[in-house]
Amino acid sequence: MRALTAALLVLQTPAQAPIREQQQWVLDALNVEQAWRTTKGAGVTVAVIDSAVDPxxxxxxxxxxxxxxxxxxxxxREVTPGAHGTAMAGLIAASGADGGYVGVAPESRVLSLPLAVSEDPDRVDPPLAEDRAVIESPLARALRYAVGQGAQVVSMSIGTYGAHRSEREAVSYALGKGVVLVAAVGNDGQTEYARENGTSYWSFPAGYPGVIGVAAVDERSKVAPYSSDNLSVLVAAPGSGVPVMKRGRGYGTSEGTSAAAALVAGVAALVKARHPGLRPDQVAQALAAGAKGRPAAGYDERTGFGVVDAGAALNAAAGLAGQRRSIPVPSDQHFGQGEDSPPPSAPGPDPWRLWLYGLGVLVALVLFCGGIMVLHQRRQ
Structure with a gap:
C-alpha cells in the first residue's frame, strides 16, 4: 500500500493572546466574516479524510x-484520534464555543474517515509507480464511503506520489454525485527536483482532474516557499503560521498546504450550504472567480487564480446558480430564414415504385411463358 503523508503540520506553543485574536488574520485573509452574513455552513457535512478527528x-x-x-x-471502529485530522477538522468546522477556536464553516458537520497517515514533517517519499496489485486503495474506499454517507464536501490534507486507478475511478464517482473534492497540493516547493526543474512533483489526490488543488500563502498573502508549484494548483489560502486546535485541548500553529486545503474546504462548505445545487465544477469556478491577488497573467502555478475570498466566492456562486444548462427552443422556430424544409418521408419502400416493379415482373413472366409456348408449338 502506498504511504499517505500529511501535508506538513508543526504544532508550536502559541502566544498568550486569546485564540480568536490569534486566528483573526486568517479569517480576514479569507474574508470569512462577510460570508457569515449569508451562511455559516448549516446543513453541510464535510468528510475529513485524514487521521481520526477527536470528537x-x-x-x-x-x-x-x-x-x-x-x-x-x-x-x-476503534481508532485513536490524531493531531493532524483534529487540527484540519477544527479549521473547517470548529464552533467557537465559549470564545474558543472558530472554523470557516462553524455550523457544518464533520465526517471523520481515518486513514493511516504519517504526520512526520520531514518524511519525503520518492514518486512511485502505480501499484496495480492493489484493487482498491484506502483513499478510494474512503471517497466512496463519504459519498454513501451524504457528504457534500471532502477535505483531503494528504498526499502521495503517483496516481492509482481505483482512486481515479472513485474521484470520478464522487464528482458525478455532486461532491466537492478539495486537496493539498503538497510541500515540495524547496526540494532539489523543484529547484532543478522549476516545478514540483505532482501530489495525489490533488493531481486528479476535478479535485480543487490548494497552495499555501503566508500572512502577507505571499506564496509559501515550500508550497508545491504545478498545474494541480487551482487556488491558494493561508498555510504558514495558521493557528489550529490540538488533539484533546490547547492550540498550536500549522505550517503547510494541509491548513490551506482545510480552509478552502470550509469555504466550499459555505458555498454548498447557500447553493446546494451547484455542481463541483461550478463551486471550483466560484472559488477561482472570487479569488483575490490574481497573478498578472491571470494564473500561475504557485497560487493558481489567487487567494480564496469567501465573500466573493458566494457572490460568484449566486451568479452561477442562476445559469441554465440548456435553453428551451420552441418547436415552431428554427435557425435561419425562409420556409421550413418539407418533413422527411416515412422510412421504408415507396408504394408506387413497388407497384411499378411488380407490374414489370408480371409482364416479364407473361412474355417468358409466351415464348416457351411458341417454341413448344414449333417443335411439334
Whole structure:
C-alpha cells in the first residue's frame, strides 16, 4: 500500500493572546466574516479524510461522526484520534464555543474517515509507480464511503506520489454525485527536483482532474516557499503560521498546504450550504472567480487564480446558480430564414415504385411463358 503523508503540520506553543485574536488574520485573509452574513455552513457535512478527528474537542463536540478505519478492508471502529485530522477538522468546522477556536464553516458537520497517515514533517517519499496489485486503495474506499454517507464536501490534507486507478475511478464517482473534492497540493516547493526543474512533483489526490488543488500563502498573502508549484494548483489560502486546535485541548500553529486545503474546504462548505445545487465544477469556478491577488497573467502555478475570498466566492456562486444548462427552443422556430424544409418521408419502400416493379415482373413472366409456348408449338 502506498504511504499517505500529511501535508506538513508543526504544532508550536502559541502566544498568550486569546485564540480568536490569534486566528483573526486568517479569517480576514479569507474574508470569512462577510460570508457569515449569508451562511455559516448549516446543513453541510464535510468528510475529513485524514487521521481520526477527536470528537471530544470542545469546539467540535456533538458535530463529529467518526467512520470506520479506511486503512484496511476490515471494518474497525476503534481508532485513536490524531493531531493532524483534529487540527484540519477544527479549521473547517470548529464552533467557537465559549470564545474558543472558530472554523470557516462553524455550523457544518464533520465526517471523520481515518486513514493511516504519517504526520512526520520531514518524511519525503520518492514518486512511485502505480501499484496495480492493489484493487482498491484506502483513499478510494474512503471517497466512496463519504459519498454513501451524504457528504457534500471532502477535505483531503494528504498526499502521495503517483496516481492509482481505483482512486481515479472513485474521484470520478464522487464528482458525478455532486461532491466537492478539495486537496493539498503538497510541500515540495524547496526540494532539489523543484529547484532543478522549476516545478514540483505532482501530489495525489490533488493531481486528479476535478479535485480543487490548494497552495499555501503566508500572512502577507505571499506564496509559501515550500508550497508545491504545478498545474494541480487551482487556488491558494493561508498555510504558514495558521493557528489550529490540538488533539484533546490547547492550540498550536500549522505550517503547510494541509491548513490551506482545510480552509478552502470550509469555504466550499459555505458555498454548498447557500447553493446546494451547484455542481463541483461550478463551486471550483466560484472559488477561482472570487479569488483575490490574481497573478498578472491571470494564473500561475504557485497560487493558481489567487487567494480564496469567501465573500466573493458566494457572490460568484449566486451568479452561477442562476445559469441554465440548456435553453428551451420552441418547436415552431428554427435557425435561419425562409420556409421550413418539407418533413422527411416515412422510412421504408415507396408504394408506387413497388407497384411499378411488380407490374414489370408480371409482364416479364407473361412474355417468358409466351415464348416457351411458341417454341413448344414449333417443335411439334
Amino acid at each position: 471530544g474537542a470542545k469546539e467540535l463536540r456533538g458535530r463529529v461522526t467518526v467512520g470506520p478505519d479506511m486503512s484496511s478492508g476490515a471494518v474497525r
